[in-house]
Amino acid sequence: MMLNLVLFLPLLGFLAVLLLPKETARLGSLLVSLAVFVLSLGLIGPVLDSPAAYSFVTDNIWISSPQIHYHLGIDGLSLWLVILSTFLTPICILASWNSIQKRVKEFFALLLLLEFGVIGVFISLDLFLFYVFFEVSLVPMFLLIGVWGHDKRIYAAVKFFLYTLTGSLLMLGAMIFLYNRGGTFDYVMLLEMLRNGKLALSSTEQFWLFMAFFLAFAIKVPLFPLHTWLPDAHGEAPTAGSIMLASVMLKMGTYGLVRFNLPMFPSASRANAGWIVALAIIGIIYGALVAMVQPNMKRLVAYSSVSHLGFVVLGIFSFNQIGLDGAVYQMLNHGISTGALFLIVGFLYERRHSLEIKDYGGVATLAPQLATVFMVAMLASVGLPTLNNFVGEFLVLQGAALVDFKWAVFAAVGVILSAVYMLWMYQRTFFGDASDEVKHHMPDLTAREWAISIPLLVMMIWMGMGSGGFLAPIGASNSATLLQTKRNVDFQVKTTPSVLAQSGEIKHAR
């Protein structure tokens, strides 16, 4: 019930904000999103008690034929991602408080609709339901970029929509194939059937299904070389759009990899890990190198996301507890620290109305508080110990090193490069002499801006110092995932041949 409320309250808020007069839109959406956040905190307790199982399960039949369940549940993997979404939505609303002046009502309503979509993605336990939310969340983001974005907004919005849609349509095809083989869209039931051998997929089938799911998620992550929509979408989106896109929507891709690809197609995942890791490492280094030469702050942060998300994929495909824990933790860290970077870039844009780094300089003397907040966020993003990203990156590197030390070496280059591009941007923006335009347009942080920065700063430090508390439920659900991937592989080798007669692969092996 509680989980349903967290899911549907944003939808109700969306309708209410649309129907209510324009003047109440800001406050109304803020109150709704805060209520959702407070409610979502209530999810923590029960999930911590049994992080490897699903809590708050609702399972009803939505459509009878083909049978589609309205099946929701939350475990250690999805818990923090849901809370990240509910945490960032009020921040986005406050961040857009003054900067959005046209079509105000629609903007805030769409943010709530987006929240509905992303929460739904993280808690769906039915493949079909997952797909529905995966697609539904596209529409508000498309409109947020396209209506309220910067100059090239339409190009960016359409590119974003078509890229994601193409990938996800193939995933839909794979889901239907699974349904035809297994007779259900229910994720839990499918896993059970894979586990006990009722549903045996040949290695060719596994490969193509894996690829269909992987493509959809790799576009969303985005993994090199499918990342080209991201700089455009980020660069053109309004601040709130960039924050939600980077912090939450990219995680839908990595979440999907952990939730679906690994446990459902374990042998294909392991067989393909090699080139995926290679792409991830290329993404880490390439993203960092391209970020270095960006003249535009938002595009710089966007490319840094390509680099950071490469770490997540690297951790996922290391197939060990440390790497996977690090990857999931890094999803949250990236959400917090990149969200904060986009937020502060948004502050700068509201003042100077430019995203070009060359238009700044000397901001630190004029707005020392803003400079300090930016510095903390930047250091977090770079991976300074005691701040959040350090923990995630460290775990990922350790996990990668367990498999192949070379991976860790290459990935570590990305960490160094991230310090280069971030510090260099910081230097050019905040130090040096201030031009006249900057001098006249650079007041320091307002109370509202402090109010939205502080929670993010607190989280960076908290997640950097007290990572144990956050990692415990993640680790528990990850070890269940890893167990599942092993079980499934073992099963293909050990079980009696009679059960496996339909699996061509085993016949071949004999």
Add this chain to the structure above:
Amino acid sequence: MPVNFMPSGTDLFRFMPEIILTLAGTLVMVLEPLRPRGNRGLIYAFSLVALFAAMAASVLSFSDPGAAFQKMLIIDGFATFFRVLVIAVGILTVLSSHQYLGQEKAESGEYYALVMFSIVGQCVMVSANELIMLFIGLEVSSIATYILAGYLRDDKRNNESALKYFLLGSFATAFLLYGISWIYGLTGYTNLDEIRRVLSTPELRPSVAMTGAAAALMFVGFAFKISAAPFQVWAPDVYQGAPAPVSAFMSAGPKAAGFAIFLRVFMTAFQPIADRWEPIVWISALLTMVIGNFAALQQTNIKRLLAYSSIAHAGYVLVAVTSHSEVGTSAAMFYLASYAFMNIGAFAVVTYFSRKGEKYLAVEDLAGLGQRQPGTALLFTVFLLSLIGVPLTGGFFAKFYVFKAALDSNLIWLSVLALLNSAVGAYYYLRIIVVMYMHEPGAACDNLPPLPAGIRATLWSAAVVTVLLGIFPSLVLDFAGRSVGFVR
């Protein structure tokens, strides 16, 4: 053998919708000169009442399903489904035409009568159990539609549209008729069940090549009606030239009825030679999708764009037909139903927006509609998202069931290509949304009249059905699934 040719009461009861509409249409024609001057609303209201009565009659007649008139017609779930659908299309067409005809100074009874006659023809088509009845229904429907396409007789575009439609249409019907006569010559029957019996009995079976050729001839006729490639060339010109509400009608009603007879003939009579026609439909489905989608990418005229999109959608339905299974048939039925509503909704917006003389038809003219008329723009967006196939709209489940049916029948390549095609299709629908919301309002959006009541009713009911089908598809799909029993 003495045969009683007098229709029984049951026959008449099962034929009630057609009777009601024929009488109403004739009455409208006869009484039109007698109506009080200046009272245009009367005929409009009368037609609506007649259509609702016909819909009620078709629902009622399903309480006692079975054959009628010596098995020439059959009133089963399938027929009832399509009867209700085409009559609903008729109601929405009439609702969205009233104001349009008034503004073109062309409102007269014959328009409404022709719509009703066309629907009579479609009702006969979908319940035909025999090739001659099927042909008669098709002709009744087509001839009424030819006239409707050229209804504004002073308008050049209307004339072009009607002439093209008529010439090509009669050519295609000739193929169909030729095919029918071949089948009669080969099997000695026109009744679908008998043909099926003959084709599936080894001793009676005529040469496969000849049967195949006959089926191919009939396919040409059907493919024309449903605008399937390579017989789709007429559709863009005709849809563009015809009055906007008529284009809406043509893309929904006659198309659904055309698919209904296509399904019924190929799934019953020609079911025994399914493996022969499957590859042909496979190719036609793929071509239809590709041509429709890629041509639509280039269009700047919104009617033409919707015409090409309607070709593309016919391609998706053909994918379901290719699977020649019960699942495929019910998927096609669901698709046609949800397509009818979303497309009529989209055309109703065009009807409203183009104004007198259909001046504003460029996609760019819609710039800023989202700011000038947020309500209309929102409804249009719902239809467009449904045409793209975004979840929580009917269009999504329609595509989903089609893909599922295709994968069920192991048409993996065709479904992958169809999936990719629908990604291509997303682009041109998105462009309309982009123009409406993301461009600054242009001159075409100034002085928009308030939404007329008829169009408002069309838009809202179409939108409600579209969303309802997107959330509770079982409402329609269960019925469709139960009524495909004619296959075996």
